[in-house]
Amino acid sequence: MSVVILSVLSAFLLSLTFSSHNFGIFAWVAFLPLFIALEKKSLLLSFAISYLCGVVFWSFTIYWLVHVTLLGTIILVLYLALYFGFFGFFLLTFNTQRPTFNLFFIPSAWVLLEYLRSYLFTGFPWAILGLSQYRNLPLIQFVDITGAWGVSFLIVLINVVFYLCLRRKLSARVVLSGVIILVACLIYGFYNLARHPVNHAGNKVKVSVIQGNIPQDLKWDPKAVNFILDSYSGLTSASAKDSPELIIWPEASVPGILGEDELIFEQVFSLAHTLDTDLLVGTVTHSRGSYYNSALFIERSGKGNEIYNKLHLVPFGEYVPLKKTFPFLQAFAVIGDIAPGREFTIFTKPANFSVLICFEDLFPELSRQFIRKGAKFLVNITNDAWYKEGSAPYQHFSASVFRAVENRVYLARAANTGISGFIDPAGRILQVVQNANHKKIFVNGFVTQDIYFPSGKSFYSSFGDLFVLFCLLFDICVIIFVLTKRIR
Secondary structure, eight states, rough: OOOHHHHHHHHHHHHHTSSOOOGGHHHHHHHHHHHHTTTOHHHHHHHHHHHHHHHHHHHHGGGGGGTTOHHHHHEEEEHHHHHHHHHHHHHHOOOOOHHHHHHHHHHHHHHHHHHHHHHGGGGOTOOOOGGGTTTTTHHHTTTTHHHHHHHHHHHHHHHHHHHHHHHTTOOOOHHHHHHHHHHHHHHHHHHHHSSSSSOOSSEEEEEEEEEEEGGGTTTTTTHHHHHHHHHHHHHHHHHTTOOOEEOOOOTTTTSSTTTOHHHHHHHHHHHHHHHHHHEEEEEEETTTTTEEEEEEEOTTTEEEEEEEEEEOOOBTTBBBBTTTTTTGGGGGSSSOOOOOOOOOOOSSSSSSSSEEOOOOOOOOOHHHHHHHHHOOEEEEEEGGGGSSSSSSHHHHHHHHHHHHHHHHHHHEEEESSSSOOOOOOTTOOOOOOOOTOOSSSOOOOEEEEEEEESOOHHHHHHOHHHHHHHHHHHHHHHHHHHHHHHHH
């Protein structure tokens, strides 16, 4: 019973780091109960204890998904918990009883499992451990080298140091290694915060983001078309008084389909022309027999001729994997068949920028490719209204912070029900849409911000996930060493 309590305690502490209140501090000790629970356990029991931790953690963390699909949530939780189970498996199987090896092997194993989860079966990089620190600005600056994986590594490493201290299995060398790494990360962090001040100089563009706060049950209701258009038109007209060069609407904000509902889009085109402002809107488009989740750029002249079609679709939300092989999977679809885009589109007005639609901001490689292809800033348009009020918008927003820091660019975010705002290249949250009571979700409004352009590309933008490769090589070397010792 005690191991169950310890496993659940770890899960609870980890889940608090991804709550709407973001108790990120708990991440630095959250693994201690799990490490204790795994002491002197069999291989099967080690997997089971860790798997239980994963089930509880993911149940607390993505509980909001039940608003979309209860069965799908259960299946996803049971699948995601497997990564916790395999983490326990590696801890038991390759524990060398050498503290120095454990100090780096265990964090590396965690990073590799997170990376695998982020890309296997289309990927689910939600609640990556490092994202829990999105408000800890000095600590996250080094992600412009390692990506978010580096913060995950550091958190687990510190947990290992605390555990070794608790069990008196550490040497001065181990403590010194942990302290040096942590201090080096903080020094680098404070240096970069000073190097990327709030007040910039250089080329810039003024941008407004709109938060319409349209209830999900109204978004595709034909009777609500005028209400939705009036809501966005009013907010857009109000934001135009700030003289922005670009106004951004959220994902699927236009209550119609481009290519089918001409009258609706005539009103949107006319609005851009009347306000004499470039407009970027989220919409569903129909082209060559396929539907796309798209971002449509409308010039101030009232012409819409540039489109980005979402590249990375949500399985069972926008398409059904293997539906020809397993037709019954169609029953789990939330929206229907959306086709994936093929191009990393760079919009060129009023400056080079690219759009991440919905959860595309969770995938660091997408952002990186856009920057490598010439984008000077990033835009995320999304609709998290599906998940009601809860922690989902905050968990999603944390990913946008990391994409800005990794690539050292500004990121503008327009979310239907929040969180909408601006993030600078150091991860500072410059502005968000909020009401008088500072409520950020399920309120409407707009904010306007100057966006400055980067002077160059970050290490991470240029070279990608080299840190993950180093983790893989290190763990392979440790595994070979352990197996060789056992054979002897």
